[in-house]
Amino acid sequence: MAYQDPKLAAILRRSREHGLPGYTIRPEEGRFLQFLVLVLQARRVVEVGTLGGYSTAWMALALPPEGHLWTLERDAYHAQVARRNLQEAGLADRVTVLQGEAPRDLEALAQHGPFDLVFVDAEKGVYPACYEWAMTHLRPGGVFAAHNAYWAEEVTGILTRIRSDDRAFLFVYPSSEGLLAAVKKGT
Numbered sequence: 001m002a003y004q005d006p007k008l009a010a011i012l013r014r015s016r017e018h019g020l021p022g023y024t025i026r027p028e029e030g031r032f033l034q035f036l037v038l039v040l041q042a043r044r045v046v047e048v049g050t051l052g053g054y055s056t057a058w059m060a061l062a063l064p065p066e067g068h069l070w071t072l073e074r075d076a077y078h079a080q081v082a083r084r085n086l087q088e089a090g091l092a093d094r095v096t097v098l099q100g101e102a103p104r105d106l107e108a109l110a111q112h113g114p115f116d117l118v119f120v121d122a123e124k125g126v127y128p129a130c131y132e133w134a135m136t137h138l139r140p141g142g143v144f145a146a147h148n149a150y151w152a153e154e155v156t157g158i159l160t161r162i163r164s165d166d167r168a169f170l171f172v173y174p175s176s177e178g179l180l181a182a183v184k185k186g187t
């Protein structure tokens with residue numbers, strides 16, 4: 001298992017104690033997301049699908065102090081637990097948890113862009129719409145990442161769609177669930 005900061009293990013533990021489901025990313029996927037944040041020198045990140053804030057915290061811990069992450073969660077209770085978890089991890093100033101639904105409520109975030117990284121881990125049917133939003137609001141060289149790439153391909157054909165899209169370069173990190181990372185081409 002990949003190394004994880006004790007703050008991350010605490011978020012998992014508190015999420016369990018609050019009755020949240022356990023379908024989070026895995027530590028090696030968290031390390032990969034941190035790698036993306038660092039290699040992109042990311043300052044502005046958007047996430048869709050917060051749950052208890054575990055993947056949020058992986059990315060936020062790699063952001064510089066002036067960086068910010070906006071994370072969108074449709075379930076009010078999940079958003080509430082995530083806010084508390086992120087506050088206890090000392091990340092409240094770097095993260096805004098918004099209660100809302102993608103893709104509809106992504107538009108409210110556009111004012112904070114362009115973004116360096118957009119990460120989606122939500123119901124699979126919204127992946128294509130989130131991808132299109134990301135292609136508009138990422139900076140050139142920015143990355144659209146999404147969890148459960150293999151499942152999302154079955155439901156929406158997202159990998160096939162991105163592979164044939166001249167605007168992006170697709171890479172799939174072969175974790176057990178598959179984590180796709182598509183770089184927006186251009187300068």
Ligand SMILES: C[S@@+](CC[C@H](N)C(=O)[O-])C[C@H]1O[C@@H](n2cnc3c(N)ncnc32)[C@H](O)[C@@H]1O
Pocket residue numbers: 023024025048049050051052053054055056072073074075078100101102103121122123126
């Ligand atoms: C798999 S969990 C996210 C796990 C989280 N990324 C982690 O690894 O810690 C999916 C979450 O996305 C939320 N969700 C599902 N569809 C959504 C949508 N269309 N917009 C916003 N949130 C959504 C669910 O309520 C749930 O909390």
